Amino acid sequence: MPTELRRIEGADGLAYELELGASPAVVWSFWTESEQIVRWMGDVATIEPWPGGTFRVAYRNGEVAAGHVLDVEPPQFLAFTWGWEAAGTLTPPGTSRIEVILDPVSDGERTLLRFRHLNQQEAAVDDHDAGWRFFLPRLAEAVAAPRSSSP
Secondary structure, rough: OOOEEEEEOOOOOOOEEEEEOOHHHHHHHHHHHHHHHOOOOOOOOOOOOOOOOOEEEOOOOOOOOEEEEEEEEOEEEEEEEEEEEEEHHHOOOOOEEEEEEEEOOOOOOEEEEEEEEOOOHHHHHHHHHHHHHHHHHHHHHHHHHOOOOOO
């Protein structure tokens, strides 16, 4: 089973670590393939996993997170900008940065996720913390669950 989400205190921005029950290559697909992203976050996702590519996730409540991919080093490192498309948001698209680092654990069939959300306004940190504390454990569940097959 995946271990508990750990917030790394003293980090610049929000930072978490979580051990996941799948290889880095499998976890990578949950960040870089639209059909895998929606298994743990959002209802509709678009990802173009190359520098300059689009990152966009639409949620059932009508909110949309959007940004652009900055750096890609499969299957270990992904960086993209992050923000909300809603007018008046504290974090518009392109204003904060997400970094995903995937390190193999022991036999390579588990992954240590190191996740950072940087360049946020202080007033937005609590909301982003609540969001990532909700979604990152869902990622752990999704990568550990076998994919259901269609009849």
